[in-house]
Amino acid sequence: MPRTLVAVFAHPDDDAYGIAGTVALHADDPDFRFVLVLATDGGAGDIREGFAATRETLGAIRRGEDEAAWRALGRVPDRHEWLGYEDGAVSGVPPEELADRVAAILAEERPDVVATFGPDGIFGHPDHIAIGAATDTAFDRLAARADRGFRRLCHGALPESVFRRWNAQRASMGLFVFDPTRTYHMRGVPDEEIGITVDCRPVADRVVAGLGEHRSQHHVMSDDPADLERWKRLVSREWWVVARPERPAGAPMLTDMFEALD
Structure with a gap:
């Protein structure tokens, strides 16, 4: 049976970390359809010293980087939609307008699985x-009225235990640590909320190849x-909260976004 995944994120490179491992794992499946929706072109992002970009050109550069990243990973989206909102201003868009834009794409695709940010936004980023x-x-x-599709809604997340371990490692290395009470800082969710843990180690090299194409953002994506x-190592797992349908207490951990749907 065809299996369609629609991923909806805010910026170029959100997808490179958020969903790339799952896509790489399914890359050779002829029944897998991947649709990517990005709200902005990332044009308000940081420009590192010496990088050949201006405030006027950064958005176009980041669009090109995102497309190159999926080519480097080896599986480009079957459909790649840019909603065209201003980077940093998505939270100012009327919620109904934003939902209508996303719904129009979902109605055409009728995906089995939809992936996006949860209410924590992973970094507390208002756009996310x-x-x-x-x-x-x-x-x-x-x-509520679909005759097919819309079988699972997933929120990208970081387990609290992993967040704490990463922060402790960062402190031991002399790197800045994340403060989950601050906007734009990473934060975790309770471990028991995680419903899917994807082992991305077999495709980690492909995920990193994609990350490597986001050259304008290397200084904010990695310490080195x-x-x-x-x-x-950092991309060896993807974690997801199963937001819909409600996950019963004590349900077994899934290992793939499509697991247990057939």
């Missing part, structure tokens, strides 16, 4: 939180972009 909430609204609206082995 806004596009995640709009996607939840769109999913619920369409799932040249340390490919550390990048591989």
